Amino acid sequence: MKGTATVLGAGSWGTAVAKILADAGRDVRLWARRQTVADAINSTGMNPYYLPGRRLPDRITATTDAPKAIDGAEIVVLAVPSQTLRGNLAEWVPYLAPDSTLVSLMKGIELGTLKRMSEVIVEVTGVAADRVAVVSGPNLAPEIADEQPAATVVACTDTDRATLIQKAISTPYLRPYTNDDVIGTELGGAVKNVIALAYGMATAMGLGDNTKATLITRGLAETSRLGVALGADPLTFAGLAGMGDLVASCSSPLSRNRTFGEHLGRGETLEQAQAATKQTAEGVKSCLSIRDLARRNNVEMPITEQVELVCHEGVKPQVAMAALMARSPKPE
Structure with missing residues (x-):
């Protein structure tokens, strides 16, 4: 039994x-x-x-x-x-x-x-x-x-x-x-919510597949950087808890975080987006704690930083996207 x-x-x-x-x-x-x-x-x-x-x-x-x-x-x-x-x-x-x-x-x-x-x-x-x-x-x-x-x-x-x-x-x-790998599995699940918010914003702004693929790929890169700094196995992020969860949360209209991001991308406030979606979009709060965790460990997470600025400091998604594109060139 x-x-x-x-x-x-x-x-x-x-x-x-x-x-x-x-x-x-x-x-x-x-x-x-x-x-x-x-x-x-x-x-x-x-x-x-x-x-x-x-x-x-x-x-x-x-x-x-x-x-x-x-x-x-x-x-x-x-x-x-x-x-x-x-x-x-x-x-x-x-x-x-x-x-x-x-x-x-x-x-x-x-x-x-x-x-x-x-x-x-x-x-x-x-x-x-x-x-x-x-x-x-x-x-x-x-x-x-x-x-x-x-x-x-x-x-x-x-x-x-x-x-x-x-x-x-x-x-x-x-x-x-x-x-x-508990650390990597948890971080993959937490950070993908933040990246899905960015993906939703890009979708609502009418941006195409190149932009979206870039957000997924660079989002996975910053997730992996933080994970490795905290002791995770980098291979975890190539698996279901990393890339798999990230792709599903970004690409599906069923994703709460993507949907929430779409509302923000249309120019709605955090309160308006919350009223429209009615369910918990974990990335809205977690972008704050993930940003702080990254800073504590000296890890660069530019997409997370910009999502936090849009969600909590009133920065327009268009301005956030421009800031990401204006970062200094570097090797992949």
């Missing part, structure tokens, strides 16, 4: 991962912050707020009672917005089973502390780092909920735990690969 899995966060990706776990053979308890979301999942078998029209397996039970959701779970998946993780997790720690595996779906860097999500989890819970796994890759939730073929990365310093999670989320439509 497979152990129970818990997913804490019933947004689009949290709900999709609950579906994956159930399809792979586990009973799943899905924690939702709002009672209306939990009631809808339990009564209709769908999450109309985040994944409308997609049928969820009967093995998923939704609740707003976090202690009840967590109790005895072998796998605890964390799927809340990055900047809310610390506060939420502090309330959930007492209910974690002694040897549960904690799985992070979050793609961000914490403001202020500049910690990766796995570092926040270890700090708040006091668990060993090898109990924390990270899942990242080109995983747009609506496509996966529609069971379109995709792959992802499960990163953990404990290979046995990585394999446990790999098996727990292996389905005919999702192929997970294991990796021991």
Whole structure:
């Protein structure tokens, strides 16, 4: 009998991962912050707020009672917005089973502390780092909920735990690969959100494929520079958690960060873009912490710098693009 899995966060990706776990053979308890979301999942078998029209397996039970959701779970998946993780997790720690595996779906860097999500989890819970796994890759939730073929990365310093999670989320439509590079996997997921904002701005400005390919390629270069400075394996950035996730987030209209960037590229303010998109675009806040992390480590991240200026200092996207093109020439 497979152990129970818990997913804490019933947004689009949290709900999709609950579906994956159930399809792979586990009973799943899905924690939702709002009672209306939990009631809808339990009564209709769908999450109309985040994944409308997609049928969820009967093995998923939704609740707003976090202690009840967590109790005895072998796998605890964390799927809340990055900047809310610390506060939420502090309330959930007492209910974690002694040897549960904690799985992070979050793609961000914490403001202020500049910690990766796995570092926040270890700090708040006091668990060993090898109990924390990270899942990242080109995983747009609506496509996966529609069971379109995709792959992802499960990163953990404990290979046995990585394999446990790999098996727990292996389905005919999702192929997970294991990796021991937690740092690189997390950074790829965090920085790609920022680059996707830039890509969205370029799209809205009517710029073509040369510009977009340049943003993806140079965005990957600055992601890799920061990753290597922090101890990541550079090969990670050529894989699913690096290039794969970056391409999906930049090129797909389903990407929240790209969509948010398009609103900014049309001249909307941060507040107008937020009102229009309604969902969390992690890159908007993470561009601040990633910029600071880069400066702390003396790493140049020019695209990230310009995205931060557009998002938080009122610089027009056209001015930001011109600034990128005016940088001094250098070898690739």
